[in-house]
Amino acid sequence: MTDVLKFSVPGKPEYIGTIRLAVSSLANCAGFDIEAVEDIKVAVSEACSNVVCHGKPNREECYEVACEIGKERITISVIDRAGGYDMSKYQNPTMDNPKEGGLGIFIIKALMDEVDIFSELGMGTSIKMVKYLNRL
Amino acid sequence: MSLQIQSNFNNEGNQWEIKAIGDVDISTAPKLRECLDAALQEKKANIVLHLEDLDYIDSTGLGVIIGTMGKMKEDNKQIILVNPKDNIKKLLSITNLDRILCPKI
Numbered sequence: 001m002t003d004v005l006k007f008s009v010p011g012k013p014e015y016i017g018t019i020r021l022a023v024s025s026l027a028n029c030a031g032f033d034i035e036a037v038e039d040i041k042v043a044v045s046e047a048c049s050n051v052v053c054h055g056k057p058n059r060e061e062c063y064e065v066a067c068e069i070g071k072e073r074i075t076i077s078v079i080d081r082a083g084g085y086d087m088s089k090y091q092n093p094t095m096d097n098p099k100e101g102g103l104g105i106f107i108i109k110a111l112m113d114e115v116d117i118f119s120e121l122g123m124g125t126s127i128k129m130v131k132y133l134n135r136l
Numbered sequence: 137m138s139l140q141i142q143s144n145f146n147n148e149g150n151q152w153e154i155k156a157i158g159d160v161d162i163s164t165a166p167k168l169r170e171c172l173d174a175a176l177q178e179k180k181a182n183i184v185l186h187l188e189d190l191d192y193i194d195s196t197g198l199g200v201i202i203g204t205m206g207k208m209k210e211d212n213k214q215i216i217l218v219n220p221k222d223n224i225k226k227l228l229s230i231t232n233l234d235r236i237l238c239p240k241i
Contacts, residue, residue, distance in 0.1 A: 013163035020161075020192075038223045045194050049162045053196070103195035103231055110230040 007065040009048070011082065016048045019065055023076065030069050031133055039111040040074065040131050046104040047078035047127045053104075054085060073113075073132045081124040087117065139164035141171045145179060152179070155186040160197030169200045172215075176204070180211045188219040198233060205237070 005026065009015050024041045032040065044065065051063045063080035109115050114130040140157040152175045160168055175183065185201070187193075205215050217237045220228060228234040 013161075016162055017159065035223075035226075038226075041192075042194060042223075042227065045161060049194060049196055052162055103198055107195055107227065107231065 003069045005067045008062045009065060010062050011052050013052055016045055016052065019048055020045045023067060026067055026069065027074055030074055032131065036131060043108045043111045043129050044076055044078065046108050047129065050104050051078065051080040051082055073130055075128065075130045077126060077128045079124065079126045084119040084121045084123050084125050086121055087119050139167055141168065143171055143175055151182040151184055153184050153186065155189065157189040159192040160190065161192065161194050162196045165196040165200050168197060172200065172204045176208065180213060182213050183215040185215060185217050186219060187217055187224060190221065190224060193224055193227065198231065201237065
């Protein structure tokens with residue numbers, strides 16, 4: 001059986017900490033170890049920061065964080081209607097010439113087992129992240 | 137979900153000793169940037185950022201540190217991070233930032 005919890009979050013920086021804590025608590029209850037909980041916490045926070053940083057300035061609009069807790073995994077989707085971006089322009093950061101931005105997606109992909117990003121210019125973005133229990 | 141910063145200039149070592157306590161995320165990263173900028177404005181010197189009491193940092197916080205590092209390069213100064221907790225060490229390692237920011241790890 002799968003339980004789904006959904007949070008509707010105003011696009012303001014001050015609420016990301018609350019989501020981070022809520023998702024950590026869920027992952028902890030679902031049986032993930034401390035390191036995995038930390039990975040999930042950072043990944044969700046990065047996905048939310050992406051919405052708040054790169055979305056259109058209308059911060060009153062809410063985005064959605066949906067957490068699906070399955071038997072063997074947790075799936076978290078961060079879905080916004082903040083305007084989207086051109087995925088083909090994304091470049092992985094290089095440490096020969098580190099830049100201030102662009103680390104978020106890279107970190108999410110490094111910490112989660114599966115990551116799917118869909119973005120439509122003019123519409124919004126959806127980042128779906130999966131972490132499996134007991135995967136080494 | 138807060139960030140406290142203690143900033144002292146070490147005359148003996150001729151460097152800034154800055155301690156970050158709490159969390160650096162998108163809502164507190166501007167405070168870290170202000171503090172680092174203010175230190176460099178007061179005196180252009182190397183910065184040692186003490187992280188033993190920092191519980192959390194994300195890409196916006198790392199971005200602030202990278203930005204500061206870039207500004208300091210022009211004056212031939214550097215910022216180094218010391219004593220990060222394991223969770224922060226992991227983040228520095230996957231982004232390869234440990235190689236340029238953490239000579240002591």
